[in-house]
Amino acid sequence: MKLNRRTFIGASAAAAASLHAPTVLAEGHGKPRVVVIGGGAGGATAARYLAKDSQGQLDVTLVEPSRTYVSCFFSNLYLGGFKDIEDISHTYGTLAAKYGINVVHDWAVDVDRESKVVTLAGGARLPYDKLILSPGIDFVEDAVDGWSIASQNAMPHAYKGGSQTELLKAQVMAMPEGGTFAMVAPPNPYRCPPGPYERVSMVAHVLKTTNPTAKIIVADPKEKFSKQALFEEGWGKHYSGMIDWIGADFGGGVVSVDPSAMTLTIDGEETKVDVCNVIPAMKAGRIAELAGVTDGNWAPVNAADMSTKADDDVYVLGDASRQGDMPKSGFSANAQAKVCANAVRGALTGSKVFPAKFSNTCWSLIAKDDGVKVGATYEATEEKIAKVDGFISATGEDRALRKTTYEESEGWYAGMTTDMFG
Structure with missing residues (x-):
């Protein structure tokens, strides 16, 4: 039932x-x-x-x-x-x-x-x-440079079920045409190892229909992640060209955010984003x-x-x-x-x-x-x-x-x- x-x-x-x-x-x-x-x-x-x-x-x-x-x-x-x-x-x-x-x-x-x-x-x-x-x-305070719990409405974590989950969905649905969704993935250990990457998949699923020219950036402090081969195969099959995963080898661990300016900086390169899902340590x-x-x-x-x-x-x-x-x-x-x-x-x-x-x-x-x-x-x-x-x-x-x-x-x-x- x-x-x-x-x-x-x-x-x-x-x-x-x-x-x-x-x-x-x-x-x-x-x-x-x-x-x-x-x-x-x-x-x-x-x-x-x-x-x-x-x-x-x-x-x-x-x-x-x-x-x-x-x-x-x-x-x-x-x-x-x-x-x-x-x-x-x-x-x-x-x-x-x-x-x-x-x-x-x-x-x-x-x-x-x-x-x-x-x-x-x-x-x-x-x-x-x-x-x-x-x-x-x-969450570990100051785990992501520029982000704190006080920033969770501007850049939600949505890693506790409830209002944060609803807020993140509302932000995704309000993205401008061709906009950018960013995620800062957490370091190990953390709740639900495949969770961030399923989330990327689900956001991509929505955007493919509602906003097909949108882009997704994932800044990840890890060199590899749970079910990586399966997710990457699926992303290539269902969401080709939409998702850019940046791991530790390419600066994914050197990240800062500015919630007031809605920017994400990866290894010194600043990007303006429309939605930023920060999942801290x-x-x-x-x-x-x-x-x-x-x-x-x-x-x-x-x-x-x-x-x-x-x-x-x-x-x-x-x-x-x-x-x-x-x-x-x-x-x-x-x-x-x-x-x-x-x-x-x-x-x-x-x-x-x-x-x-x-x-x-x-x-x-x-x-x-x-x-x-x-x-x-x-x-x-x-x-x-x-x-x-x-x-x-x-x-x-x-x-x-x-x-x-x-x-x-x-x-x-x-x-x-x-x-x-x-």
């Missing part, structure tokens, strides 16, 4: 009474308490599995400031015109109504690990026995840093259960973690959340804990019915989450296979969001 925001409206209304922040719970509270911060692919999945599988034995609170979750994965398909914003928007009502999760829409602003208390912006304090952090990403979401569990950028974790190296009672999932070989992706976060939830439930209730196993697949759409994928399976070792084996689409595949790959991604999205939100 295709899921979208409308699917959850009825459940959200029924659960409205559960969406208010609690006061501090009494010392004699009987159930073990798990607080989950971040309602994305990692956090929502972990909260749901903890509540569902514990069958009422755990008190689960999910802290997420947004009442509507707009997925970053599949947001490029919205930019390309293959999805509406409602198709990638979801609410939290079912988690509250069906699974009994206390969903709190507020910002977590502090973690006292000694007292085991999370403080929210609204003043509420949430005690916990186990804390799961899944805050996604934040990334780090773990702010609350992980405030909790004191990061190395300055990412949170090192133990592969067997996603607990942090700094604190056995604090776990970090998904993009914010430094875990080993898995890419930062929604699929990865979902897989890690299930392992983590199983371990946390076992620690708090004595239930069986299964050996950690992980998998990931990243799909990308290059043009209509031209889907490609890359993926792998992983296992937990003493040192890290380690890759066991992998696969990737081949260049030269026929149209039927590429269409099947895209349809497979559609099925995954429906299943993934059901796994997150119920």
